[in-house]
């Protein structure tokens with residue numbers, strides 16, 4: 001399917017989703033210093049051909065402008081004539097879409113996801129166990145445990161992107177970049193938001209748990 005064959009309403013719906021998520025996350029201070037990026041896929045998916053709307057690079061994500069998003073293909077190349085530059089991290093989105101077929105990917109930098117990614121960075125994953133919000137990933141067993149992958153924060157984005165396939169855990173819709181932030185995804189914007197919120201709850205809880213443990217016995 002070519003990009004021009006995708007219905008205009010579908011493209012507008014993706015931009016509408018992105019606008020709502022951007023505004024909400026900005027109000028939570030999840031885009032400090034222009035950090036973070038968002039994308040929503042449009043049209044049919046095949047690993048070798050797909051399209052998505054992504055935030056333009058370096059924009060202030062706390063305001064809405066006519067230059068906030070552009071559409072790119074599976075290689076991160078713009079689908080339409082535009083002066084806008086896609087997010088510097090578009091290749092990571094491409095790789096996550098290609099391997100998972102998901103419908104939306106949200107990336108934010110928070111203090112909690114940075115602290116946890118560094119604390120557990122040497123082992124390459126963060127273990128989360130017995131936290132109720134793990135159920136947001138559709139994992140319902142009692143005392144469930146998940147491993148959230150942590151990748152090195154190379155300056156060269158293609159180097160990070162090539163590590164994504166091996167790092168992916170089908171049960172865990174997220175990847176941390178060490179001392180950088182998290183990518184979380186889902187089958188659509190609703191689910192990607194739910195997953196991101198669950199991860200952030202887990203990071204904040206785990207950080208405070210470590211502090212309590214360090215404070216000693218009750």
Ligand SMILES: CSC[C@@H](O)[C@@H](O)C(=O)COP(=O)(O)O
Pocket residue numbers: 033034035036037055056057058059086087088089107
């Ligand atoms: C300004 S610090 C954040 C960037 O280095 C980057 O990690 C980021 O998340 C935003 O990049 P962008 O190109 O705007 O999508």
Ligand SMILES: [Zn+2]
Pocket residue numbers: 035036037089107109180181
């Ligand atoms: Zn980033």
